[in-house]
Amino acid sequence: MANHGLITMSMRELDRLKIIQSVADGNMHILTAARKLGLSRRQVDRLLRRFLADGPAGLVSRKRGQVHHQLSSELTTMALNIIRDRYADFGPTLACEKLREVHGIHIGKGSQAKGRVERANLTLQDRLVKELRLQGISSMDDANAYAPSYIADHNKRFAKPPRNDWNAHRPLLPSEDLDTVFTWREQRKVSHVLTLQYDKTIYLIEDTRANRKLIGKYIDIYEYPAGRIEFRAAGVTVPYVTYDRLPQVDQGAIVDNKRLGHVLEVVQAVQQQRDDRRSQGDVPARTNRGQRPAHGKAVPGKKRQRQLDAQDVERALRSKVLH
Numbered sequence: 001m002a003n004h005g006l007i008t009m010s011m012r013e014l015d016r017l018k019i020i021q022s023v024a025d026g027n028m029h030i031l032t033a034a035r036k037l038g039l040s041r042r043q044v045d046r047l048l049r050r051f052l053a054d055g056p057a058g059l060v061s062r063k064r065g066q067v068h069h070q071l072s073s074e075l076t077t078m079a080l081n082i083i084r085d086r087y088a089d090f091g092p093t094l095a096c097e098k099l100r101e102v103h104g105i106h107i108g109k110g111s112q113a114k115g116r117v118e119r120a121n122l123t124l125q126d127r128l129v130k131e132l133r134l135q136g137i138s139s140m141d142d143a144n145a146y147a148p149s150y151i152a153d154h155n156k157r158f159a160k161p162p163r164n165d166w167n168a169h170r171p172l173l174p175s176e177d178l179d180t181v182f183t184w185r186e187q188r189k190v191s192h193v194l195t196l197q198y199d200k201t202i203y204l205i206e207d208t209r210a211n212r213k214l215i216g217k218y219i220d221i222y223e224y225p226a227g228r229i230e231f232r233a234a235g236v237t238v239p240y241v242t243y244d245r246l247p248q249v250d251q252g253a254i255v256d257n258k259r260l261g262h263v264l265e266v267v268q269a270v271q272q273q274r275d276d277r278r279s280q281g282d283v284p285a286r287t288n289r290g291q292r293p294a295h296g297k298a299v300p301g302k303k304r305q306r307q308l309d310a311q312d313v314e315r316a317l318r319s320k321v322l323h
Helices: 011-024 030-037 041-059 073-086 092-103 113-117 120-134 140-158 251-256 261-271 310-322
Strands: 184-189 195-198 201-205 218-223 229-233 236-238 240-244
Touching: 011 030, 011 041, 030 041, 073 092, 092 120, 120 140, 184 195, 201 229
Parallel strands: none
Antiparallel strands: 184 218, 195 201, 201 240, 218 229, 229 236
């Protein structure tokens, strides 16, 4: 075993030394040492041979003390000053490109996977804006004139030919209905009286022997882009009728029915205090299809259906008496 004098070791190397020393002294089996070190038996054999040949120095990393390829302090300072002055908001990849192309400073490349994971829109938002600034472009006409040269340079950097240029697009089959494909779908549970609720509306399912089997089960609700509602159970359409919890009194009924005219006028006055908006929850609705759903805010002077009480009826009665 050679004597190397003073040796510098890391904590990890010291732990290895204790275990390899135990193996060399016959106090620990080599498989136990491999399990403790998280290494294979072959690696432990290699460490043991180096320990027996060179002593503790054989366990020290052989990369320690080697000359690295780090940039000189002067070059590093110059590159940092250039980046701070001209490319402060650039990412590392784009800044390295500019240092190489404009200033002749070559810096080691990073992983090539970086370019593959960039999305086109994010790349354009980052690179194109900075390129326009470097070119001194501040108008739409100048940007449009610069676009062809930028696109050519961008494609030269990032474009990759496909492994297979076969076109995977296929025509729409006659059996495929795009309206059905783009439906908003939810599930609702059928009550014991063959009703269910969706978008503040109660739906009454037709009372048949087949439909009674759906009691207590969930069925699918298809809401089409045009607003049509369809119920399906196991792919079969379920007929229904609508009971709207937010009905409106027809003005014609007030005029035609003189006996009920005053009562209907009061009901209509109460309805004017009601917030009749639907789908103020967290799902798209027929009125905002394709848009991000907004949380409902209270409308001044309006109340929800469940918030209407006897005081609202009294106010409606007083207003009609005064008139």
